[in-house]
Amino acid sequence: MTDPVTYTLEPIGFVHSQLRRREDAPRQGNEDAPEAWLHLSIPFLPALKGLQTGAEIVVLTWLHLADRGSLEVHPRNDAHTPLTGVFATRSPDRPNPIGLHRVTVLEIDPGTGLRVQPLEAVDGTPILDIKPVWND
């Protein structure tokens, strides 16, 4: 038996966006999502070293408005779509509600963070990680 264990995340920063509410957010970043600022906490700013304007990155967020108890959903929140396991969907409602957002870096302010586009996460969403996209 594996012991029941948990892992603790600390936000590295927060999203600043004109999107205020989950119901205003597009369901995917490529559906007319706006640009946004990723404001990093000061201790994490050195970890941006080497990142370039124009880079394609993956932003990992904590989807703080999600329902962690959902195991099946109607995709796109449409009651006419068949009930589907959350691991076969991109629904924010899932046991570990980590969001993945592929964006382009528009601007880097070494004292603040990054301006990126397109980002469908709402204002105040905690940021967990930033990675370059795959080498493929």
Next chain:
Amino acid sequence: MTDPVTYTLEPIGFVHSQLRRREDAPRQGNEDAPEAWLHLSIPFLPALKGLQTGAEIVVLTWLHLADRGSLEVHPRNDAHTPLTGVFATRSPDRPNPIGLHRVTVLEIDPGTGLRVQPLEAVDGTPILDIKPVWND
């Protein structure tokens, strides 16, 4: 001021792989990584409903062997590469060590989980989430 907050993750399952040690693992899934089983805990198995063999998915893992204190690294662990911020690299060493692995579903066992390929995560790596790849 935003209150200091943390978020708690619960593994949905664990990787079963022939890769036993971090130093044996390829640095990216596309560098000759083997197939592996994603064994899910029983309560999470219903969340696989609708997933198909052949699907391209993103597996999120908890990189339990990572150094969370690293903010800058030499990419590919090569001392000759310039010191780079971890958010500009795919190093497992980062503040929130969440791994992203793009894999193909080879087999689905509704009572156990998924067989996937290629996966560079070592045996025993905790699994956090499974998502379809982007619609792009």
